[in-house]
Amino acid sequence: MKESVTLIIMGVTGDLAKRKLLPAIYSLVTKKKLKNFAVIGVSRSENSMSSIIGESKKFVKGSNQKVWNKIGKRSEYIKLNFEDSEGYKVFGKGCLSLEKRFRLSGKRIFYLATLPEHFPAIVKNLKEVEMGKNKEDWPKLVFEKPFGYDLSSARKLNKTILSLFKERQIYRIDHYLGKELVANISLLRFTNRIFEPLWCKDHIENVQIILNEELTIGSRGEFYDKYGVLRDMVQSHIFQLLSLIAMESPEKIEGEFVRDKKLEVFKNLNVKDVLLGQYESFKSESGVAANSTTPTFAALKVFVDTPRWKGVPFFLKTGKALNETKAVIYIKFKEVSCLLSKTCPSDTNYLIINLRTNEGVALEVNTKIPGKNEVEPVKLDFRIKNKYGPNTPEAYESLIEDIIAGNQYAFVRNDSIEYCWQALEPWLKKKISIHRYKKGSKGPKELNKWSEKNKIGWRS
Numbered sequence: 090m091k092e093s094v095t096l097i098i099m100g101v102t103g104d105l106a107k108r109k110l111l112p113a114i115y116s117l118v119t120k121k122k123l124k125n126f127a128v129i130g131v132s133r134s135e136n137s138m139s140s141i142i143g144e145s146k147k148f149v150k151g152s153n154q155k156v157w158n159k160i161g162k163r164s165e166y167i168k169l170n171f172e173d174s175e176g177y178k179v180f181g182k183g184c185l186s187l188e189k190r191f192r193l194s195g196k197r198i199f200y201l202a203t204l205p206e207h208f209p210a211i212v213k214n215l216k217e218v219e220m221g222k223n224k225e226d227w228p229k230l231v232f233e234k235p236f237g238y239d240l241s242s243a244r245k246l247n248k249t250i251l252s253l254f255k256e257r258q259i260y261r262i263d264h265y266l267g268k269e270l271v272a273n274i275s276l277l278r279f280t281n282r283i284f285e286p287l288w289c290k291d292h293i294e295n296v297q298i299i300l301n302e303e304l305t306i307g308s309r310g311e312f313y314d315k316y317g318v319l320r321d322m323v324q325s326h327i328f329q330l331l332s333l334i335a336m337e338s339p340e341k342i343e344g345e346f347v348r349d350k351k352l353e354v355f356k357n358l359n360v361k362d363v364l365l366g367q368y369e370s371f372k373s374e375s376g377v378a379a380n381s382t383t384p385t386f387a388a389l390k391v392f393v394d395t396p397r398w399k400g401v402p403f404f405l406k407t408g409k410a411l412n413e414t415k416a417v418i419y420i421k422f423k424e425v426s427c428l429l430s431k432t433c434p435s436d437t438n439y440l441i442i443n444l445r446t447n448e449g450v451a452l453e454v455n456t457k458i459p460g461k462n463e464v465e466p467v468k469l470d471f472r473i474k475n476k477y478g479p480n481t482p483e484a485y486e487s488l489i490e491d492i493i494a495g496n497q498y499a500f501v502r503n504d505s506i507e508y509c510w511q512a513l514e515p516w517l518k519k520k521i522s523i524h525r526y527k528k529g530s531k532g533p534k535e536l537n538k539w540s541e542k543n544k545i546g547w548r549s
């Protein structure tokens with residue numbers, strides 16, 4: 090990468106910066122994709138980049154100290170309260186002096202790794218002190234999810250940001266949407282004769298998108314109690330994955346082509362039913378209110394009201410503190426209707442897209458059991474690692490590369506985010522029961538009844 094850039098992490102002492110962003114920078118430097126750079130870490134506590142880097146190291150297996158030293162030398166920590174306008178002047182001077190020291194071009198990426206309530210103050214202040222002076226498509230601003238709290242706050246946020254910067258400078262991140270995944274799902278769907286013509290209501294019975302986590306909310310109690318599962322996971326990751334399954338074919342997997350097609354899906358989202366749950370010890374987690382009614386589990390039945398998908402339910406399920414960690418999309422095809430199917434009952438076919446651990450694609454087909462005139466489903470299993478090796482880049486690494494290069498298609502556009510909030514809005518306002526569930530279980534027991542009512546046999 091030829092660009093000389095200043096990477097500014099707003100919220101550098103946070104979990105995301107230490108666990109994902111600094112390791113992604115480490116990897117880019119190791120691969121010499123990032124040569125001429127500086128890193129500025131910003132947050133409100135007393136700290137230093139050497140201590141933050143020290144904590145980040147444990148998230149990179151077998152890392153090379155020389156690379157960390159290089160990052161350390163090119164880094165600076167600046168203490169700043171995001172709401173303190175005066176402090177941005179000192180921040181601006183610190184940034185300029187580091188850029189001068191390393192003869193950088195002043196192309197800046199502001200990565201807002203903090204809560205959305207700080208986004209307006211940060212963008213306004215950056216503009217005010219001219220750190221965010223527009224020049225071509227720079228600076229670039231990266232916004233972590235959730236982008237907003239509901240429809241009106243997301244609209245307001247878009248309005249504030251777009252009054253100061255152009256959409257071309259804005260990167261609303263959803264790390265589930267690395268460009269590898271966007272391209273993987275799109276190319277799988279649209280370049281295979283055995284899938285493309287079948288990818289519609291005539292052949293698909295339902296789609297199941299499941300993002301389960303064994304982990305509890307850990308140290309993110311305060312954040313999670315405010316946002317909950319619908320805002321944290323469904324509005325962002327799950328709707329984005331759904332759009333990749335449901336969108337029409339883009340002309341190219343680049344530029345605005347993909348984002349235009351995804352928008353059509355978001356405009357037609359129709360959330361029909363929702364079941365919510367909360368794991369039993371959630372209220373005693375640090376940072377969580379003792380009387381919290383925040384959901385940590387959700388199951389949804391959603392329709393995409395387009396001709397392709399009319400009547401096909403998309404079942405979405407996600408939660409914390411569950412019995413397993415997995416991120417999988419199941420495409421359940423309809424049963425075959427032929428004379429043989431009466432004498433030889435068969436299962437329906439599934440296309441299984443694995444997004445986490447053993448990433449890859451499996452197709453489940455019926456094959457004959459030796460010695461019997463019966464069939465059973467067998468998986469034709471493709472794992473990315475087995476074919477292409479273990480070195481596919483982590484999502485944050487390729488997303489940072491995309492930001493530097495100005496590739497926006499794997500990022501969420503302003504109009505899309507508003508339609509996603511709009512689809513969920515009635516369910517955020519509605520009073521729905523929150524069912525308790527045991528840590529390490531499959532979710533609330535009421536899920537069985539809900540699933541029966543909605544005629545969904547979850548694939549496990």
Ligand SMILES: NC(=O)c1ccc[n+]([C@@H]2O[C@H](COP(=O)([O-])OP(=O)(O)OC[C@H]3O[C@@H](n4cnc5c(N)ncnc54)[C@H](OP(=O)(O)O)[C@@H]3O)[C@@H](O)[C@H]2O)c1
Nearest residue numbers: 100101102103104105132133134170171202203204233234
């Ligand atoms: N953690 C993840 O795995 C993850 C994954 C996907 C998305 N995200 C998103 O990324 C964002 C950050 O998440 P996180 O888990 O890293 O949060 P976090 O651990 O709570 O970190 C928040 C950061 O913001 C800083 N901060 C908060 N208020 C500030 C203020 N008024 N002035 C200056 N600094 C302030 C904190 O600094 P101090 O330490 O100085 O208070 C800290 O560095 C959130 O929007 C989250 O939804 C996180």
